[in-house]
Amino acid sequence: MKIDASVGEAATMSILSVDVWRGGEDGRYQRFDVPREASQTVLDVVTYIQRQLDPTLAYRFACRVGMCGSCAMTVNGVARWTCRTHVAKVARDDRLEIGPLRNLPVIKDLATDMREFFDKWARAKGQLAPTATRRDDFARVRPDSRARQAADAGIECIGCGVCYASCDVVSWNPDYLGPAALNRAWTLANDQRDGARIERLRAVAGDAGCHACHTHLSCTERCPMQIAPTASIAGLKRATAVAALKGEL
Ligand code: SF4
Numbered sequence: 001m002k003i004d005a006s007v008g009e010a011a012t013m014s015i016l017s018v019d020v021w022r023g024g025e026d027g028r029y030q031r032f033d034v035p036r037e038a039s040q041t042v043l044d045v046v047t048y049i050q051r052q053l054d055p056t057l058a059y060r061f062a063c064r065v066g067m068c069g070s071c072a073m074t075v076n077g078v079a080r081w082t083c084r085t086h087v088a089k090v091a092r093d094d095r096l097e098i099g100p101l102r103n104l105p106v107i108k109d110l111a112t113d114m115r116e117f118f119d120k121w122a123r124a125k126g127q128l129a130p131t132a133t134r135r136d137d138f139a140r141v142r143p144d145s146r147a148r149q150a151a152d153a154g155i156e157c158i159g160c161g162v163c164y165a166s167c168d169v170v171s172w173n174p175d176y177l178g179p180a181a182l183n184r185a186w187t188l189a190n191d192q193r194d195g196a197r198i199e200r201l202r203a204v205a206g207d208a209g210c211h212a213c214h215t216h217l218s219c220t221e222r223c224p225m226q227i228a229p230t231a232s233i234a235g236l237k238r239a240t241a242v243a244a245l246k247g248e249l
């Protein structure tokens with residue numbers, strides 16, 4: 001839909017037609033008209049609706065620059081970080097559909113409950129188990145070592161949940177630890193400063209762990225940080241198999 005720009009301005013201003021999820025799991029989409037702007041992000045659209053049209057709209061964001069991981073939503077059917085997703089890239093015929101992330105309980109509108117996502121990081125033993133004390137010297141890890149490079153590949157995860165929302169195995173099997181927690185486990189399994197490698201491999205070797213992954217690659221295609229959880233999970237599959245053969249699990 002187009003409206004006339006003011007006299008003297010050459011362009012016409014587009015209006016985006018935006019369907020936004022309202023309510024909890026049993027909610028429905030509500031339509032809003034939002035003026036289109038240059039370099040507008042999907043988060044800008046949601047913020048406009050909340051500030052100008054309906055202050056009761058619930059959503060979550062913090063940094064607006066792709067660092068905190070809190071702004072992920074489903075945009076035209078695909079999970080994305082909304083602060084770094086330009087409307088021009090995703091709008092179809094001036095239309096957007098914005099919903100909460102899949103595979104997580106909806107609290108209200110666009111805000112999902114992330115507890116089970118992070119609980120699974122804990123189940124996958126996603127915390128460093130240090131072997132050094134504060135009195136020890138800094139650990140020196142060679143940047144070109146194989147383990148360091150394997151850890152580096154997954155270390156920039158911002159915990160946005162995009163991969164988790166894109167994973168069909170999580171949908172079928174809610175117990176499945178999911179790509180982000182397993183990616184974190186693989187990062188720590190390669191961390192030379194960590195002292196809980198075998199416990200971590202045990203934690204991810206069960207039915208809900210790395211062997212449940214069907215290698216669909218959706219997580220890797222969607223991760224906004226260009227992390228490849230599928231490769232991390234493949235690493236865990238190999239490492240757990242080797243540990244099992246050695247009788248360590
Ligand atoms: S590769 Fe594995 S973790 Fe990633 S989306 Fe597919 S099934 Fe899920």
Ligand code: SF4
Pocket residue numbers: 156157158159160161162163164179180183222223224225226227229
């Ligand atoms: S692996 Fe990527 S998509 Fe998944 S939580 Fe981390 S940054 Fe987000």
Ligand code: FES
Pocket residue numbers: 061062063064065066067068069070071072081082083084
């Ligand atoms: S608001 Fe922080 S990553 Fe989008």
